[in-house]
Amino acid sequence: MSFISYVIRGISLGSVYSIIALGYTMVYGIAKMLNFAHGDVIMIGGFIIFTIMSTMGLNPLIAVIVAIILCTLLGITIERIAYKPLRKAPSLAVLITAIGVSYFLQNFALLIFGADTKSFTSVINVPDLKLAGGNLTIAGETLVTIPLCIIIMIALTTFVKKSKTGRGMVAVSEDRDAAILMGVNVNRTIAITFAIGSALAAVASALMFSSYPSLSSASGAMPGIKAFVAAVFGGIGSIPGAMIGGILLGIIEILGRAYISSQLADAIVFFVLILVLLIKPTGILGKQIQEKV
Amino acid sequence: MAMLEVKDLQVYYGVIQAIKGVSFKVNEGEVIALIGANGAGKTTILHTVTGLIPAKTGEVIYEGIDLLKIPAHKIVSHGIAHVPEGRHVFSQLTVYENLLMGAYTRSDKSEIEETIENVYKRFPRLKERKGQYAGTLSGGEQQMLAMGRALMSKPKIVLMDEPSMGLSPILVEEVFDIIESIRKSGTTVLLVEQNAKKALSIADRAYVLETGNIVLEGDAAKLLNDESVKKAYLGE
Numbered sequence A: 001m002s003f004i005s006y007v008i009r010g011i012s013l014g015s016v017y018s019i020i021a022l023g024y025t026m027v028y029g030i031a032k033m034l035n036f037a038h039g040d041v042i043m044i045g046g047f048i049i050f051t052i053m054s055t056m057g058l059n060p061l062i063a064v065i066v067a068i069i070l071c072t073l074l075g076i077t078i079e080r081i082a083y084k085p086l087r088k089a090p091s092l093a094v095l096i097t098a099i100g101v102s103y104f105l106q107n108f109a110l111l112i113f114g115a116d117t118k119s120f121t122s123v124i125n126v127p128d129l130k131l132a133g134g135n136l137t138i139a140g141e142t143l144v145t146i147p148l149c150i151i152i153m154i155a156l157t158t159f160v161k162k163s164k165t166g167r168g169m170v171a172v173s174e175d176r177d178a179a180i181l182m183g184v185n186v187n188r189t190i191a192i193t194f195a196i197g198s199a200l201a202a203v204a205s206a207l208m209f210s211s212y213p214s215l216s217s218a219s220g221a222m223p224g225i226k227a228f229v230a231a232v233f234g235g236i237g238s239i240p241g242a243m244i245g246g247i248l249l250g251i252i253e254i255l256g257r258a259y260i261s262s263q264l265a266d267a268i269v270f271f272v273l274i275l276v277l278l279i280k281p282t283g284i285l286g287k288q289i290q291e292k293v
Numbered sequence B: 001m002a003m004l005e006v007k008d009l010q011v012y013y014g015v016i017q018a019i020k021g022v023s024f025k026v027n028e029g030e031v032i033a034l035i036g037a038n039g040a041g042k043t044t045i046l047h048t049v050t051g052l053i054p055a056k057t058g059e060v061i062y063e064g065i066d067l068l069k070i071p072a073h074k075i076v077s078h079g080i081a082h083v084p085e086g087r088h089v090f091s092q093l094t095v096y097e098n099l100l101m102g103a104y105t106r107s108d109k110s111e112i113e114e115t116i117e118n119v120y121k122r123f124p125r126l127k128e129r130k131g132q133y134a135g136t137l138s139g140g141e142q143q144m145l146a147m148g149r150a151l152m153s154k155p156k157i158v159l160m161d162e163p164s165m166g167l168s169p170i171l172v173e174e175v176f177d178i179i180e181s182i183r184k185s186g187t188t189v190l191l192v193e194q195n196a197k198k199a200l201s202i203a204d205r206a207y208v209l210e211t212g213n214i215v216l217e218g219d220a221a222k223l224l225n226d227e228s229v230k231k232a233y234l235g236e
């Protein structure tokens, strides 16, 4: 029974990684950059929810909605101020800027919210599910996280596949100049991508801190890096790849923690990444770079 | 007044000057050929007209407005379509979705469907393959798709960059037939080609480009019989 319960916990944690990984993978696909500040947007989202719920005493749903709105604006602002001026700059400059934005957000949170670790109150008020005569317990957070992740994935895939804006995103990610010739506004498309990624980061923060309630200015960094690993694992640029990569990573992490060593769990995660990249450098669902005929 | 007039255009890649003061005109209803050897600057000129590359100096006047002053993504909605060199279809989108991309700046869904039907009439192969990913098409089919996609914006002028490149002789014929039919439907064409013979035989007028300068211009039929053109570009 404990194995099944670990796998379920793994899928739940992996669902959170998937949602975060979507932000990485979409931004990489469309803006061709790694937004290393993405994890810190999750941390900011956590503080927004915490402040609204615990300090102002408002209801969790309001807190999550406000966090989604503010994180979306934060994502658009970061893109506008830090990345947009670097559109034609070498990718190393963009990468360093992203790391700079990440440090800025962490120190900003440190300044505003203080250095002490906060205890996050779960936004999810669903009772745990007891199965198999009480031998298998599934947390209420898990019961919400997994279906929500599936819904997000279906909605996002449908949006990209069926909407005009979504098609524009695919076009920009594949061939920016050709997309411009069709009349696609690349700056607007990139801004929309950051908006979607950051809104999802807020959702991820609500889910993650509800299951793992310690919140500090550094809380976004590790999940951010792991979600980045998940995105690479699944094939960076691929939406279903982010989903698969995230879930596998969550399962590997929880099983590694349970059966091998809780200290080594993170190392195991990165070891698996290296293995995957050695065997299939483009990740599980990564596209081969196509030769032009 | 000319439909499109390029005046004293100069374009640089870094410190290297690729276009050294080029001027030419395209009148409504004409097919204009821009010919020249590989590296002469033909693609650079087209990219500058549609805003993908900035110009150093000069003007690109289209129906009274300077295209150099408007952002690249707004140019197609003025009635200018560009079939880029190497096709550049969206391989991860289906044939149908590629055509929809061509109509990106249009909003009336039923009119767009009507245009798609017209494109299918012109290119029956595309209709057969409408659900197929563009990346799986043959080179000739991709060229047809790139041309069909350009027509989806209902352009007044189409810029075509080496549409016959890399195609078999039968497909080359087909491509030039299509250009002919595009002209017949009232659309102006600016045609860039290395296949000078075919380009000159279809064009009204032509310009010959050599390392960033126009060295010769005139009636296409006259250039076809010009001794220096024959020697340099027609392999005679």
Ligand SMILES: Nc1ncnc2c1ncn2[C@@H]1O[C@H](COP(=O)(O)OP(=O)(O)O)[C@@H](O)[C@H]1O
Binding pocket: B013, B016, B018, B036, B037, B038, B039, B040, B041, B042, B043, B044, B045
């Ligand atoms: N992206 C680029 N960077 C630097 N130089 C370029 C670039 N594209 C083209 N060039 C140079 O500009 C000149 C004109 O190229 P191009 O316009 O592609 O010629 P054509 O289309 O007539 O073959 C060539 O000398 C080419 O090497």
Ligand SMILES: [Mg+2]
Binding pocket: B039, B042, B043, B044, B085, B161, B162
């Ligand atoms: Mg060229």
